[in-house]
Amino acid sequence: MDLKGNVALVTGGATGLGRAICEELLKRGACISICDLDSDAGENACDELGKAFGKEKVLFCHCDVTDYVQYEDAFQTTLAEFDNIDIVINNAEIMNDKFWELEVDVNLNGAIRGTLLALQFLGKDKGGKGGMLINIGSAASVKPQISTPIYTATKHAILGLSKACGDSYHFNHTGVKVLAICVGHLDTGASSHSNRFTSSVHEKAWQLDMKGIIPQKTDHVAKGIISVLKEANTGSIWLISNGKAPKEIPYSVATV
Numbered sequence: 001m002d003l004k005g006n007v008a009l010v011t012g013g014a015t016g017l018g019r020a021i022c023e024e025l026l027k028r029g030a031c032i033s034i035c036d037l038d039s040d041a042g043e044n045a046c047d048e049l050g051k052a053f054g055k056e057k058v059l060f061c062h063c064d065v066t067d068y069v070q071y072e073d074a075f076q077t078t079l080a081e082f083d084n085i086d087i088v089i090n091n092a093e094i095m096n097d098k099f100w101e102l103e104v105d106v107n108l109n110g111a112i113r114g115t116l117l118a119l120q121f122l123g124k125d126k127g128g129k130g131g132m133l134i135n136i137g138s139a140a141s142v143k144p145q146i147s148t149p150i151y152t153a154t155k156h157a158i159l160g161l162s163k164a165c166g167d168s169y170h171f172n173h174t175g176v177k178v179l180a181i182c183v184g185h186l187d188t189g190a191s192s193h194s195n196r197f198t199s200s201v202h203e204k205a206w207q208l209d210m211k212g213i214i215p216q217k218t219d220h221v222a223k224g225i226i227s228v229l230k231e232a233n234t235g236s237i238w239l240i241s242n243g244k245a246p247k248e249i250p251y252s253v254a255t256v
């Protein structure tokens with residue numbers, strides 16, 4: 001897919017899946033703004049990707065998604081550098097139920113801040129040109145991860161946020177397509193720290209959560225995300241897990 005001339009802002013873009021997404025976007029001609037709390041990793045990613053794809057195409061903005069003002073500054077800086085923002089990817093996260101208030105603030109409140117800012121900066125009803133907002137969910141958005149109930153709660157909430165904001169009622173006003181892409185386990189090696197669980201019972205449950213899981217390469221998932229970007233309908237939910245191709249999944253709710 002050709003993304004020439006598009007500008008994407010990616011939170012948590014310094015490492016892991018976020019960085020792989022940045023690389024795939026650059027390969028397709030987009031400019032990227034890496035927004036991350038980790039300045040060393042962010043500057044490093046900016047240098048390396050700038051060398052590979054052109055310095056003028058890559059920007060690093062130090063940004064803590066728990067801080068609305070910093071997050072808004074990142075949008076302003078990106079706009080000043082590239083003149084437009086077409087794609088926003090809410091990817092930053094932590095998985096640590098021991099620090100659950102921070103976990104909620106990064107994973108859920110951070111995605112809410114990113115959603116409000118994307119609608120403010122991209123929304124046609126706010127003078128923008130429309131665009132696309134991708135919220136990165138997890139397999140834990142649709143199947144409870146019993147070792148980390150609070151992480152599970154944050155990732156379930158991503159679906160409600162994306163479905164409601166991505167409804168065609170809102171899209172007709174804003175021109176901003178909203179998708180949730182749920183990702184299964186990655187081979188980033190981030191999975192094994194024991195100090196992310198609230199008790200030894202929860203830590204033991206991790207073995208059950210990991211049963212039958214095939215960890216995925218970040219570049220496989222990043223490619224999958226790019227492949228659904230343009231064709232997906234607003235409000236749709238996608239799953240990329242166990243190394244398979246992306247598939248659209250239904251949003252199940254009881255009749256009310």
Ligand SMILES: NC(=O)C1=CN([C@@H]2O[C@H](COP(=O)(O)OP(=O)(O)OC[C@H]3O[C@@H](n4cnc5c(N)ncnc54)[C@H](O)[C@@H]3O)[C@@H](O)[C@H]2O)C=CC1
Pocket residue numbers: 011012013014015016017018035036037038041063064065066090091092093094106136137138139183184185186187188190
């Ligand atoms: N690692 C896995 O197995 C899975 C990951 N996911 C989802 O994929 C996405 C990416 O995960 P990974 O690449 O594994 O994460 P990671 O831990 O490798 O990278 C997360 C990035 O977010 C940044 N970050 C953390 N807190 C931040 C904050 N307050 N403000 C700005 N940036 C912040 C970190 O500095 C880091 O660069 C997340 O949304 C995660 O929930 C979903 C399923 C499985």
Ligand SMILES: CCCCCC(=O)/C=C/C=C\C=C\C=C\[C@@H](O)[C@@H](O)CCCC(=O)O
Pocket residue numbers: 093094095096138139140143144145183184185186190191193196209
């Ligand atoms: C059936 C449920 C499948 C759930 C898939 C899922 O979401 C799995 C996630 C697995 C690992 C996530 C790791 C996240 C790591 C970051 O929180 C970490 O790199 C941040 C460093 C701080 C820390 O160690 O706490």
